[in-house]
Amino acid sequence: MKKIFIIFLFLGILLNGCDFGDFGDINIDPNNPSSTDTRFLYVYAVRQAIPTFYMTGTYDPWTVIYPQYISERSNIQFTTFLLTTFGTNNYYSQSLKNLNKIIEFNTDADTKNENWVTLFNASNDNQIALARTLKAYIYMHLTDALGMLPYSEALKATEGLYKPKYDDQQSIYTDLNKELEEAFAQFNVNIPFDDSYEILYNGDVSKWKKFNASVRMQLAIKLFKADENTGKTRFAKAFNDGFIRSNADIFSYKYLSESTNENPLYNNIEVSRRRDFSPSGVFVDSLISYNDPRLTVYADKNKFGTYYGMPFGLVRANALLVDPDTISAFHPNYYKQNSPAVLVTPSIMLLAAAEAAERGWISASSENLYNEAIVAAFNQHGLGDEIDEYMNQEKVKFNTGGTSAERIVQIAMQKWLASFLQDSFEAWADWRRLGVPYLKPGPSATIAEIPRRRYYDSGDYNANKDNRDAAVAVQGADNFFTRVWWDKP
Numbered sequence: 001m002k003k004i005f006i007i008f009l010f011l012g013i014l015l016n017g018c019d020f021g022d023f024g025d026i027n028i029d030p031n032n033p034s035s036t037d038t039r040f041l042y043v044y045a046v047r048q049a050i051p052t053f054y055m056t057g058t059y060d061p062w063t064v065i066y067p068q069y070i071s072e073r074s075n076i077q078f079t080t081f082l083l084t085t086f087g088t089n090n091y092y093s094q095s096l097k098n099l100n101k102i103i104e105f106n107t108d109a110d111t112k113n114e115n116w117v118t119l120f121n122a123s124n125d126n127q128i129a130l131a132r133t134l135k136a137y138i139y140m141h142l143t144d145a146l147g148m149l150p151y152s153e154a155l156k157a158t159e160g161l162y163k164p165k166y167d168d169q170q171s172i173y174t175d176l177n178k179e180l181e182e183a184f185a186q187f188n189v190n191i192p193f194d195d196s197y198e199i200l201y202n203g204d205v206s207k208w209k210k211f212n213a214s215v216r217m218q219l220a221i222k223l224f225k226a227d228e229n230t231g232k233t234r235f236a237k238a239f240n241d242g243f244i245r246s247n248a249d250i251f252s253y254k255y256l257s258e259s260t261n262e263n264p265l266y267n268n269i270e271v272s273r274r275r276d277f278s279p280s281g282v283f284v285d286s287l288i289s290y291n292d293p294r295l296t297v298y299a300d301k302n303k304f305g306t307y308y309g310m311p312f313g314l315v316r317a318n319a320l321l322v323d324p325d326t327i328s329a330f331h332p333n334y335y336k337q338n339s340p341a342v343l344v345t346p347s348i349m350l351l352a353a354a355e356a357a358e359r360g361w362i363s364a365s366s367e368n369l370y371n372e373a374i375v376a377a378f379n380q381h382g383l384g385d386e387i388d389e390y391m392n393q394e395k396v397k398f399n400t401g402g403t404s405a406e407r408i409v410q411i412a413m414q415k416w417l418a419s420f421l422q423d424s425f426e427a428w429a430d431w432r433r434l435g436v437p438y439l440k441p442g443p444s445a446t447i448a449e450i451p452r453r454r455y456y457d458s459g460d461y462n463a464n465k466d467n468r469d470a471a472v473a474v475q476g477a478d479n480f481f482t483r484v485w486w487d488k489p
Contacts, residue, residue: 284309313442
């Protein structure tokens with residue numbers, strides 16, 4: 001009774017203080033808020049898109065399979081290349097849409113100064129620059145996988161544009177570079193983001209500028225056959241703007257020690273106990289041939305104390321003949337629950353710079369950049385004591401007496417060795433444009449060459465089929481072997 005009395009007394013106080021002419025928030029639906037905090041828009045956009053560039057999950061992880069970093073152990077289904085499509089709907093409807101809303105809220109005079117906008121960063125320009133940079137990074141991967149896709153007319157459903165045209169890749173690349181250059185100029189390094197929500201660089205705007213320049217370098221280096229003069233100009237500007245050159249600035253997505261946001265390899269290996277994949281024989285054998293100590297941090301020794309990569313793309317019957325005790329697993333650091341998804345590292349960017357220097361695109365020493373890249377790669381993995389012995393090998397030492405083409409092959413090989421389980425989209429792009437190392441499908445494959453492109457997904461184009469068909473008429477057949485614009489023979 002005492003409790004009941006207290007409850008009624010409390011209700012009486014509330015009612016006494018009420019103005020029955022004002023119903024306050026009674027008509028506000030908590031499940032459909034009128035304002036959207038840009039911090040939450042950002043976190044969701046990142047969570048949905050960025051980790052997929054590290055690995056497209058453990059169901060058909062095609063971007064890791066194509067450069068032959070991993071092999072299937074027994075349940076052969078993905079290295080047959082039977083699965084063909086790449087769906088982009090979630091990128092548009094979730095990540096790109098959210099980033100677009102951040103730009104809108106920070107641009108609109110009616111919302112730009114609202115608390116639910118400025119809590120993420122007091123500078124509207126910083127939020128716009130961040131969203132533009134991430135949008136460009138996402139679009140780069142989508143177009144590199146498919147070529148033509150909705151871009152200039154995309155994300156405009158609120159304007160009544162439900163069937164956007166497919167833009168050609170050259171136009172997309174041009175606008176991505178423009179967006180990134182303008183975003184780079186917008187960033188104000190003196191106003192940090194809320195580091196509780198800015199989960200990629202903990203709010204550090206100076207690191208975002210380095211990432212921005214690095215993405216521009218990645219875009220530009222792909223143009224050496226398609227539009228060399230443009231690639232040279234764009235690369236030089238990005239290089240001089242300052243890129244990711246220190247391991248302290250690595251761009252990565254941090255998985256957590258919780259089931260709702262855990263590393264996909266952890267889920268596959270530790271939770272599901274499946275062990276579907278392991279480092280491929282192609283990759284492990286290459287490391288062994290280079291006496292490369294990174295093998296010790298990429299893979300685990302087998303039961304017999306040696307390293308043996310699973311042969312790539314065996315037919316199922318032959319795969320089952322391989323003694324599982326002989327197969328080297330991934331190093332445990334790759335499948336902890338909170339093992340990060342590493343995406344852009346200084347070693348990769350320095351090797352891109354070494355290639356650009358070798359092509360005469362920048363005023364820098366290709367040899368110095370190459371050596372700096374290997375040092376960065378080894379330090380990234382805690383192998384600093386192994387650097388000198390590795391680099392003194394004839395196979396590794398920069399080939400100053402050879403041809404430029406031979407040095408570019410050397411640079412490309414080091415890039416492939418350093419890109420293990422990083423941004424797999426970029427590793428696949430590097431293989432397509434440089435052809436290093438020489439790769440071919442395994443005996444289980446249904447095709448004669450490694451794919452150079454993915455098919456459009458029916459879920460993406462069914463509602464916009466006419467524009468998809470128009471793109472195919474311009475670009476070429478919707479299959480694995482139609483090259484994207486920059487991928488010239």
